[in-house]
Amino acid sequence: MAPVIVAKDLYKCYAGFAPVLRGVNIEVEPGEMVAIMGPSGCGKSTMLHVLGMLHAPDAGFLEILGENVLNLDREQTAAFRRGTMGFVMQSSNLFDHSTVFENVEFPLIYEKVPPQERWERVIRALELVRLSARVHYRSNRLSGGEQQRVAIARAMVNNPRILLADEPTGALDAKTSRLIMDNFRNLCHTGGVAMVVVTHDPKMAEFCDSVYTLEDGILHCRKREIPCIDAQEKYNLLAGPKPVVRGALVAERFPEASGQCLMNEAHHLHAGGLLSRIYAIRDNGFLSSPEGYALPLAVRRIGAWRMFGAYMDMFRHMRGSSANLWGLWRTLPGRGRWGHWLWDHLRSFGSGALLARWGVEENIEMFYAAGAHGPATASWVASRLLEVPYAFAVRSHDLASPGLNWESKVRDAVFVRCDTNATRQAMCELLPSVPESKFVVLRDPLTLTPPEEDTDPVASTHNPANELNILAVGTICQRKGYDVLLRACAILKNRGLDFKLKLVGSGPDRLRLRLLAWRLGLQSKVQFMGQVPHENISDLYNKADVFVAPGRKTRQGDMDGLPSALVEALAFGVAVVISDLPGQKEAVTNGQNGRIFPQSDVIALAAILEELAANPHERRRLGDAARRALPAFLDEDGVEARMNAFFKEACHKL
Known part of the structure; x- marks a missing residue:
């Protein structure tokens, strides 16, 4: 392949000083990583600025990507530089109080890239430096190495062919410097990016293919090993993998106000090549947080502002301009359509009409709804209008208010995903005329990475006299049964047991629970922690002695299936105590990998907690058994x- 940089007889001299560059000659191949070394003040930075078209040489020839750049005017030079080059300096020069995303996004705003495309390109640039998980962090919360990697991502976000770096590791420790240089090397050798790096550190120069020294304004080649890079028609490091199926995930809100199941499901679908777009019917509101979402897929939300346009699309379809939506409206019954649920039914159909338009624009081949009510109805409408397949998921809490339209939607779905065997059995009983093969049990994967198994059998054993650490995680609502847990803790307190309960989460019943804790005299024993960043929950699992999931079935029929927090506790090897809800009992066998008590039985829960508090070896045994059994139970690969x-x-792609 032709060199990307060809410099001949470059000469540069500042008035009143000796020449800095005296006849510099260099060629840089695609994928080649070049180091320029020399003592301070020898002109290394000047040479880098000349190659980057920041300074013009006094004499010589400079060709970049086959273009004689010395013939370009000032505006042409700036445009050429923006489109082909990225710069990384010794200081990261980030905006301290802006997020990682905002720092990397800045060059794209300058280039007037559309917002939807900006998100995708920023995430892919951060993936190149293995930092996409920090996309929502403020830059002043990052370490020095992470800040420098953000600067590298910012330099890469415009997909440059050439990367120029001036002492990029000068302010970093040795370990971080090696990581940065490894990142550079991978970028060059896998993406064909040519890189010129100025450094005075011989250890950093060892990472480069070619090493030059600048002495008295003359460039000397010390080593040159041109890497073998496959010829490519177009360099695009920010291009994602080709999807297997252009699928669309449809959710009520994305991300959810609490929990990580939906976000984690999107990550796994995208990793499998099944997800190309995410649609949300409603706006997030003030409760949702984007923390943890780091997929290169911008979320398209309908929300209140777009609903008027959605209704216009719906009425246009109903007039028969492109499909008979009015016929769909009549054939799909709603949950009391002309009563309380009319607005929801109307919103779902309007959203479906808009999703159909978006589906045409983005070549969607299949819709997958994360919810049996509004998302499933909207996906059903869009799939019928576009004549593409669709599927949807049913969770245990959806069964509290089954819709009259479920049978119609299930019959047209290619499959219905159930979170537990109990949910699948309930659906089969609710819709006996539907073939049972339509319902499949696909469990949610882990949302946190558990620690390595502890090989020291004594390391995690607590002294019985120590304080018992009890943990409960989840949305604070009636179906969680946390009032039962508080009453059991009151019994433990009256019996003189030393314990501490941590309740993680928020919800509509939080104030009522705090009042109950005060009435029971548990102010010093119970800590309401509110929403905790997901990555910080790992520390809570590691410090917990017992995890309690006291869920129950409410009068309205609402109940938990298999809570993600319970699965996480099992993965972290915490002794778990659960109520006898059908979904929870699928993961826990009483006495083998946990303990089970009857729903709302305060006395039984208190007795189990008191027994486990006095027997740390039993807690250890239950936790180890849970950790060993969980991988086969979840079967994530399957x-x-x-x-x-x-x-x-x-989609007929087998």
């Missing part, structure tokens, strides 16, 4: 393979 097969079969 779930991913089945989802892949379902999507491919639905």
Whole structure:
């Protein structure tokens, strides 16, 4: 391949000083990583600025990507530089109080890149430096190495062919410097990016393919090993993998106000090549947080502002301009359509009409709804209008208010995902005329990475006299049964047991629970922690002695299936105590990998907690058994393979 940089007889002299560059000659190949070394003040930075077209040489020839750049005027030079080059300086020069995303996004705003495309390109640039998980962090919360990696991502976000770096590791420790240089090397050798780096550190120069020294304004080649890079028609490091199926995830809100199941499901679908777009019917509001979402897919939200346009699309379809939506409206019954649920039904159909338009624009091949009510109805409408397949998920709490339209939606779905066997059985009983093969149990994967298994059998054993650390995580609402847990803790307190309960989460019943704790005299024993960043919950699992999931079925029929927090506690090897809800009992066998008590039985829960408090070896045994049994129970690889097969079969791509 032709060199990307060809410099011949470059000469540069500042008035009143000796020449800085005296006849510099260099060629840089695609994918080649070049180091320029020399003592301070020898002109290394000047040479880098000349190659980057920041300074013009006094004499010589400079060709970049086949273009004689010395013939360009000032505006042409700036445009050429923006489109082909990225710069990384010794100081990261980030905006301290802006997020990582905002720092990396800045060059794209200057280039007037559309917002939807900006998100995708920023995430892919951060993935190149393995920092996409920090996209929502403020830059002043990052370490020095992470800040420098953000600067590298910012330099890469415009997909440059050439990367110029001036002492990029000068202010970093040795370990971080090696990580940065490894990142550079991978970028060059995998993406064909040519890089010129100025450094005075011989150890950093060892990472480069070619090493030059600048002495008395003359460039000397010390080593040159041109890497073998496959020829490419177009360099695009920010291009994502080709999807297997152009699928769309449809959710009520994204991200959810609490919990990580939906976000984690989106990550797994995208990793399997099954997800190309995410649609949300409603705006997030003030409760949702984007923390943890780091997929290169911008979320398109309908929300209140777009609903007027959605209704216009719906009425246009109803007039028969492109499909008979009015016929769909009449054939799909609603949950009391002309009563309380009319607005929801109307919103779902309007959203479906808008999703159909977006689906045409983005070549969507399949819709997957994360919810049995509004998202499933909207996906059903869009799939019928576009004549593409769709599927939806049903969770235990959806069964509290089953819709009259479920049978119609299930019959047209290619499959219905159930979170537990109990949910699948309930759906089969609710819709006996639907073939049971339509319902499949695909469990949610882990949302946190558990620690390595502890090989020291004594390391995690607590002294019985120590304080018992009890943990409960989840949305604070009636179905969680936290009032039962508080009453059991009151019994433990009256019996003189030393314990501490941490309740993580928020919800509509939080104030009522705090009042109950005060009435029971548990102010010093119970800590309401509110919403905790997901990555910080790992520390709570590691410090917990017992995890309690006291869920129950409410009078309205609402109940938990298999809570993600319970699965996480099992993965972290915490002794778990659960109520006898059908979904929870699928993961826990009483006495083997946890303990089970009857729903709302305060006395039984208190007795189990008191027993576990006095027997740390039993807690250890239950936790170890839970950790060993969980991988086979979740079968994450099998779930991913089945989802892949379902999507491919639905789109005729097997």
